[in-house]
Amino acid sequence: MTSPALTLRPATEDDLPFLLALRKATMTEHLRRAGARDDDEHHLARIRHRFEDAHIVWADGRPAGLFKASREAADWRVVQIQIAPAFQGQGLGRRLLSELLEQADARGASVTLSVLQGNPARRLYESLGFTPVEEKEQETEMRYRPGMAPPAA
Numbered sequence: 001m002t003s004p005a006l007t008l009r010p011a012t013e014d015d016l017p018f019l020l021a022l023r024k025a026t027m028t029e030h031l032r033r034a035g036a037r038d039d040d041e042h043h044l045a046r047i048r049h050r051f052e053d054a055h056i057v058w059a060d061g062r063p064a065g066l067f068k069a070s071r072e073a074a075d076w077r078v079v080q081i082q083i084a085p086a087f088q089g090q091g092l093g094r095r096l097l098s099e100l101l102e103q104a105d106a107r108g109a110s111v112t113l114s115v116l117q118g119n120p121a122r123r124l125y126e127s128l129g130f131t132p133v134e135e136k137e138q139e140t141e142m143r144y145r146p147g148m149a150p151p152a153a
């Protein structure tokens with residue numbers, strides 16, 4: 001199977017219905033398992049958080065997800081990454097994160113993210129060189145330090 005062509009474009013208010021449906025499809029199970037809120041109000045608040053950094057992920061010309069990352073000085077943060085179920089398992093998340101980490105390495109920036117307890121995406125983050133720095137009740141804070149990417153397979 002060939003890897004889909006990826007493009008990113010800034011999210012707009014017109015994307016809110018897609019983003020709400022995407023968040024419900026990708027996050028509800030993990031939020032419930034972690035004991036976190038999963039109502040529409042909470043979903044929309046998370047979608048709007050750092051909305052200026054939000055990009056719609058397009059794969060082969062179709063909306064496939066959300067990638068939201070802030071790039072401030074030497075401390076970057078993956079705010080949200082969500083890939084629609086129909087596109088999961090195709091390496092899109094790995095490609096998006098790998099590109100971000102290459103950019104961070106080039107600028108000497110560290111990258112942080114948080115992952116809900118029990119979310120299988122943690123394995124992906126660890127495989128890319130993220131390490132846990134703080135375990136919380138509902139989530140784990142992880143950090144990637146420049147030059148820490150594992151060797152290419």
